[in-house]
Amino acid sequence: MSGHRGEVNGWACDTCGESTYVVHVDDGTTPMFLGCRASAGVCPGRGVSMMYPRGPVPDHVRRAVAWEWYEPGDRERRRRRRREPETYQHVEMGGLLLRPLTRAGRDALDGLPPPEEPPDRPPEGAVRRALRGIAGGRR
């Protein structure tokens, strides 16, 4: 599993029952277990991956995303190589790093498909085509 760019996943805490939701800014791998970040940093629990559920992301999940997975750039890699060799190794193996939501993460959330389409509304393109047909019928 090394894709996931633009996707949202949750890690459900085994202690407080809340979930830590994270959006992917980049492709890469993420851990099965994640220290709980859902309860403002006070929960000692461990989140378990929801394994990237298929389908649209519900609104309440979107609103709860406070973190993003990202691939560090060259400068950050070099810095971590010197100071945090384990983290550097993790990144070299395709692992992503976690940080609080930034502009990049918010953009990724904005790019998600809408949570649900109202069932009886025709696609926008069809409406436009129909209107164009009416307006420009005799040109």
Ligand SMILES: [Zn+2]
């Ligand atoms: Zn927790």
